[in-house]
Amino acid sequence: MTGIYRSEAARRAVLEGYRAFLDQIEPAEETTVQTRHGATFVRSTGPPDAPPVILLHGAGSNTLAWAADFPVWSKTHRLHAVDVIGEPGFSAQSRPPLDTAAHADWLDDVLAALGITSAAFAGISLGGWLATDYAVRRPEKVTRLALVVPAGIGRQRYRAVAISLLLLPFGRPGGRWAMNYAIGPTTTPFAGPFADYTRTVQRSYQPRLAPVPRFTDAKLRTLTLPLIAIAGAKDRMFNAPETAKRLHTTTPHATITLIHHTGHLPTAYRTPIHTFLQQ
Template sequence: MSTIYRSEAGAHEIRRRYQDVLDGWPVPAEQVRVPTREGETFVLVSGPEDAPPLLLLHGSGANTTMWRDDIASWAGHFRTYALDLIGEPGFSAPSRPPLASDAHARWLDEVLEGLGIGATSVVGTSLGGWMALDYATRRPERVTRLALLCPGGIGRQKTAFLFKALLLRPLGDWGKRRSVQVGTGLYAPEDRPVLDQVALIFGQFRPRTERLPVFSYDRLRRLTMPVQVTVGGRDAIFDSRDTLRRVRQCVPHATADLLPEVGHAILGRTEAVLAFLTR
């Protein structure tokens, strides 16, 4: 059993539900597995073969299903490549090289080479936003546009949420669900399917405990490509206002938006991101 899961039965259930979503994917898709030094990487490919590439990097405790509501729109304009990040609850290898190294950039180099991609637009959220930033600051020539949703590595990472989650988890299923609500900011009835999926995963999955390295001012100033940053004013995990302050200081050409009533999970931004990517 991989150490990223709490049990083999839990891992099996997560994978089973994942496959069910893939079987009902809203657009035609090809499932590709790319060999890398970190192990195999699963990629879900959609959109016209001759369209410009778009790389999608999901957040912690997630997989390519995060993009289900976006993909029909984006795949109409791009050849989309939704990656399962290594070390997360998808079909990629469970490898977790140190974040404070160039290991993830080298991994993405191999993935892009395996897919035959030279340069690409990138959309990343949370941990995937951190990986997108890490790659874009190390390989700016390979990133044509960068759209970030509640990205890690810019603003201060909060710790109060972790203490709340530890206090709530012993309170049974209600406590576990409540801790997920606090972390994601999803409370509306229409968010229930997403909330259920996140609760299932974090009940059986061991997330990374390594704090995300914060990018220096010099690293952020390497972002010369068009950049869009969207954050939630009620994000319980990252300090959104600190994120915007540093973006505006280091990347003055970036489009930076604060959604005051939104938490860490930013949903429903399909068309806003598409407008930026096709500008």
């Protein structure tokens, strides 16, 4: 076993596939910054003098999660998509505990290396948790918070993950069933080369097993900054109705949207978040 990967061959398959996709999408500046928790890969695009936005992807993913958003949001903002440490990207494989300040310290180092004192943050799933945690711990450094299917607010669900792990060994069809069940339902079929790559990632790396810590009501109430949250009403990973209810109660100023008939892969967030970032 190699770090977070099941083998050296698995690590190469994930990273070579990642590089191949990066070479196919819209070019961006790429840099690797040093932090106290290891090297961190960042893709940046947009006018250098535009308002900065830090983009944090979810578990089992990398900066490709934002590939379709880059051409739109970079027209008005300086985007920095960060490979989260401990996930299948080009950043370090270190996984400090989530229930400590370690990831906030890590983001401190990332922002410092990029020369950023404060920025808007957008996060998907685990990335939403990381962005929220940072906003709670470093409110002076987060100007706006955009959350997509965020972890750590509604209760975490385990049935979808358990079923997906049972399906993975059944070859390519099993991988397809596993992924579609975990992220579904979705209004957009999850198929094609990128879906194949995503299944390669799921077969190749060791997911985090520790539950994502839930934010207390007291911590959520400290989020007085502009906030938008978008989730799929039928999310099988996190209880999205509970997420919406808790945010309505603790952050009544926030804009919260549940997309009906959609799970952990909402596709209708790009325009509302871009509008939110420009306000």
